[in-house]
Amino acid sequence: xxxxxxxxxxxxxxxxxxxxxxxxxxxxxxxxxxxxxxxxxxxxxxxxxxxxxxxxxxxxxxxxxxxxxxxxxxxxxxxxxxxxxxxxxxxxxxxxxxxxxxxxxxxxxxxxxxxxxxxxxxxxxxxxxxxxxxxxxxxxxxxxxxxxxxxxxxxxxxxxxxxxxxxxxxxxxxxxxxxxxxxxxxxxxxxxxxxxxxxxxxxxxxxxxxxxxxxxxxxxxxxxxxxxxxxxxxxxxxxxxxxxxxxxxxxxxxxxxxxxxxxxxxxxxxxxxxxxxxxxxxxxxxxxxxxxxxxxxxxxxxxxxxxxxxxxxxxxxxxxxxxxxxxxxxxxxxxxxxxxxxxxxxxxxxxxxxxxxxxxxxxxxxxxxxxxxxxxxxxxxxxxxxxxxxxxxxxxxxxxxxxxxxxxxxxxxxxxxxxxxxxxxxxxxxxxxxxxxxxxxxxxxxxxxxxxxxxxxxxxxxxxxxxxxxxxxxxxxxxxxxxxxxxxxxxxxxxxxxxxxxxxxxxxxxxxxxxxxxxxxxxxxxxxxxxxxxxxxxxxxxxxxxxxxxxxxxxxxxxxxxxxxxxxxxxxxxxxxxxxxxxxxxxxxxxxxxxxxxxxxxxxxxxxxxxxxxxxxxxxxxxxxxxxxxxxxxxxxxxxxxxxxxxxxxxxxxxxxxxxxxxxxxxxxxxxxxxxxxxxxxxxxxxxxxxxxxxxxxxxxxxxxxxxxxxxxxxxxx
Ligand SMILES: Nc1nc2c(ncn2[C@@H]2O[C@H](COP(=O)(O)O[C@H]3[C@@H](O)[C@H](n4cnc5c(=O)[nH]c(N)nc54)O[C@@H]3COP(=O)(O)O)[C@@H](O)[C@H]2O)c(=O)[nH]1
Numbered sequence: 001x002x003x004x005x006x007x008x009x010x011x012x013x014x015x016x017x018x019x020x021x022x023x024x025x026x027x028x029x030x031x032x033x034x035x036x037x038x039x040x041x042x043x044x045x046x047x048x049x050x051x052x053x054x055x056x057x058x059x060x061x062x063x064x065x066x067x068x069x070x071x072x073x074x075x076x077x078x079x080x081x082x083x084x085x086x087x088x089x090x091x092x093x094x095x096x097x098x099x100x101x102x103x104x105x106x107x108x109x110x111x112x113x114x115x116x117x118x119x120x121x122x123x124x125x126x127x128x129x130x131x132x133x134x135x136x137x138x139x140x141x142x143x144x145x146x147x148x149x150x151x152x153x154x155x156x157x158x159x160x161x162x163x164x165x166x167x168x169x170x171x172x173x174x175x176x177x178x179x180x181x182x183x184x185x186x187x188x189x190x191x192x193x194x195x196x197x198x199x200x201x202x203x204x205x206x207x208x209x210x211x212x213x214x215x216x217x218x219x220x221x222x223x224x225x226x227x228x229x230x231x232x233x234x235x236x237x238x239x240x241x242x243x244x245x246x247x248x249x250x251x252x253x254x255x256x257x258x259x260x261x262x263x264x265x266x267x268x269x270x271x272x273x274x275x276x277x278x279x280x281x282x283x284x285x286x287x288x289x290x291x292x293x294x295x296x297x298x299x300x301x302x303x304x305x306x307x308x309x310x311x312x313x314x315x316x317x318x319x320x321x322x323x324x325x326x327x328x329x330x331x332x333x334x335x336x337x338x339x340x341x342x343x344x345x346x347x348x349x350x351x352x353x354x355x356x357x358x359x360x361x362x363x364x365x366x367x368x369x370x371x372x373x374x375x376x377x378x379x380x381x382x383x384x385x386x387x388x389x390x391x392x393x394x395x396x397x398x399x400x401x402x403x404x405x406x407x408x409x410x411x412x413x414x415x416x417x418x419x420x421x422x423x424x425x426x427x428x429x430x431x432x433x434x435x436x437x438x439x440x441x442x443x444x445x446x447x448x449x450x451x452x453x454x455x456x457x458x459x460x461x462x463x464x465x466x467x468x469x470x471x472x473x474x475x476x477x478x479x480x481x482x483x484x485x486x487x488x489x490x491x492x493x494x495x496x497x498x499x500x501x502x503x504x505x506x507x508x509x510x511x512x513x514x515x516x517x518x519x520x521x522x523x524x525x526x527x528x529x530x531x532x533x534x535x536x537x538x539x540x541x542x543x544x545x546x547x548x549x550x551x552x553x554x555x556x557x558x559x560x561x562x563x564x565x566x567x568x569x570x571x572x573x574x575x576x577x578x579x580x581x582x583x584x585x586x587x588x589x590x591x592x593x594x595x596x597x598x599x600x601x602x603x604x605x606x607x608x609x610x611x612x613x614x615x616x617x618x619x620x621x622x623x624x625x626x627x628x629x630x631x632x633x634x635x636x637x638x639x640x641x642x643x644x645x646x647x648x649x650x651x652x653x654x655x656x657x658x659x660x661x662x663x664x665x666x667x668x669x670x671x672x673x674x675x676x677x678x679x680x681x682x683x684x685x686x687x688x689x690x691x692x693x694x695x696x697x698x699x700x701x702x703x704x705x706x707x708x709x710x711x712x713x714x715x716x717x718x
Contacts, residue, residue: 050140058083168272192241210237247277290361293346316412317379319369320426324438326365348389383441404439428452474695488545491529492695522554534571547579575605584616591622602627635669
């Protein structure tokens with residue numbers, strides 16, 4: 001704005017110089033004075049500048065062409081005319097309106113707008129009236145152009161201030177030498193203060209800086225004042241008019257250097273970054289926390305672990321906590337209740353740890369607790385506390401739940417010197433706790449490590465087993481105890497791994513289940529056993545029912561029933577020749593949906609039996625509703641029934657229960673004649689066990705059980 005006025009100031013200066021010169025000329029030539037004034041015009045003509053000289057009484061003694069043109073008159077017509085005679089001339093009146101005959105000694109400067117015939121728009125003149133010897137000289141300076149510019153600048157300035165207000169940017173300037181500081185209105189309004197007109201108190205502004213930030217702000221200013229830096233920028237909190245602190249970003253640069261080579265003027269901007277800063281803080285928080293439980297996440301755990309090491313912590317314990325069967329809660333009660341359970345579990349864990357311990361949500365239903373300075377026994381005692389608190393009843397909306405945890409413990413430094421190793425080992429220990437029955441803790445051991453390495457090997461080898469055709473099915477016969485005839489065969493999966501050799505299904509099936517491979521493997525079993533039934537039929541053997549085992553994940557697959565019926569149809573095998581064995585746990589885990597699935601099988605003509613019966617917790621009310629036709633007494637009861645009365649009692653009770661429910665029974669794992677006699681006496685319907693036949697490949701099965709069936713087995717069974 002200052003720069004734009006420089007030409008105007010220059011012009012005014014030249015006019016003033018001319019005035020001074022005219023005044024001096026008049027004083028020295030006044031004897032010829034006003035009579036010879038017309039020569040002024042040529043002698044001191046100021047280009048494009050209307051000039052008029054009046055007597056003190058207001059009679060025009062001199063005027064130039066420009067002045068006359070302005071009044072739409074002629075020089076000759078105006079000279080000698082008293083201004084009183086020209087009252088009707090509005091332009092002239094406004095031109096000389098400041099004349100005060102009684103006080104002509106003081107100079108005046110004022111602006112008037114003329115509408116003359118040369119311009120369509122009114123023109124602005126700056127009038128300088130200066131007393132001279134016995135008269136007044138008026139000089140009119142056209143300033144329309146400058147005026148427009150000035151107006152434009154004022155408007156631009158206002159617009160700029162509005163924009164600054166909207167964008168919450170404040171601009172300030174500091175004249176360091178004079179210690180004069182001023183700022184735009186937006187500088188103040190952005191923090192709720194009234195704008196300060198003119199100079200503001202810089203010191204007062206600095207006092208609004210949050211005490212925590214003051215030192216760094218002063219250091220930044222000092223670095224520029226010392227000449228160390230030419231600019232600085234920082235972010236700090238400043239007190240808002242409402243008393244709260246808001247984040248601002250400040251940028252400043254030196255605009256002038258003084259003679260001492262130090263900054264003499266600085267210009268700065270202040271930006272309201274409060275919303276941005278808060279969003280940034282929120283993003284940072286989210287990056288390090290779990291938004292559901294508000295617990296720190298795994299990223300924070302790394303930081304905390306490092307912090308503990310930096311502090312010189314020499315021992316630590318890491319607890320890996322996993323909620324048992326959490327998926328069931330989600331599946332049966334929905335994710336909202338599942339989420340509430342996780343939040344409640346997180347709070348319970350936090351309530352039992354000491355203040356140095358760090359509870360982290362690892363993801364899903366997995367939590368980690370890092371306990372600095374904890375010994376092995378302290379870690380175990382904390383694990384007990386965590387197990388106890390997590391196992392207490394939860395009241396979530398109208399649902400009452402009991403959820404138990406499995407906890408793995410690893411110790412620093414003996415089990416691992418870095419967090420990754422400690423984490424993996426606690427995870428291994430947690431899996432071991434799960435495999436040993438859940439709702440318990442386990443400390444990591446080297447044996448677990450060997451086991452988990454093997455698990456990993458098996459898991460990887462399984463991935464190519466189907467493709468490499470490494471699976472086969474063996475068949476174990478099942479006989480009717482009443483007529484001693486072969487009634488069915490159980491298909492049992494066998495795996496001869498290219499890389500690992502023969503592996504028992506007892507070992508690889510749980511790994512296939514955990515790694516999500518069981519569905520594909522199970523489909524192969526279904527296809528292969530149906531194909532075998534068809535082949536035996538084609539070979540002319542008696543139609544034989546085949547029982548296959550289903551895993552939990554398979555049972556949950558909505559496509560299972562259509563897949564089985566499609567495969568049966570494709571091989572033209574009757575559904576009556578396929579039996580599906582479900583473990584008691586699968587059937588009773590979620591009895592209502594299990595009932596639906598089993599009903600679907602039933603409607604399709606597929607028979608379902610319950611395997612390993614007696615090892616789970618069957619609900620008798622559900623059992624009676626399930627359309628299962630057979631209970632398979634678990635082999636552990638059969639094995640011990642001869643020497644253990646309790647086991648005998650259980651076997652007897654299961655057989656009686658099945659009879660009452662209209663189901664048949666099969667005893668599995670029968671290895672001795674004594675066992676065979678006992679189950680026969682108890683009224684069991686069928687039998688399966690090494691005594692009567694091991695699981696064997698199909699050709700061996702044909703050999704033993706189709707051609708020699710009647711001779712060999714009828715003899716054994718008496
Ligand atoms: N989901 C699937 N599970 C399957 C499949 N194939 C097998 N399995 C399950 O693996 C577990 C181990 O099976 P396996 O090693 O084949 O053992 C079976 C029999 O060999 C064994 N058995 C039978 N008779 C006797 C006996 O007299 N003594 C004795 N010690 N063991 C005997 O029992 C197993 C049969 O168990 P079950 O299925 O409960 O009838 C096992 O849990 C299989 O279920 C598969 O394709 N899918």
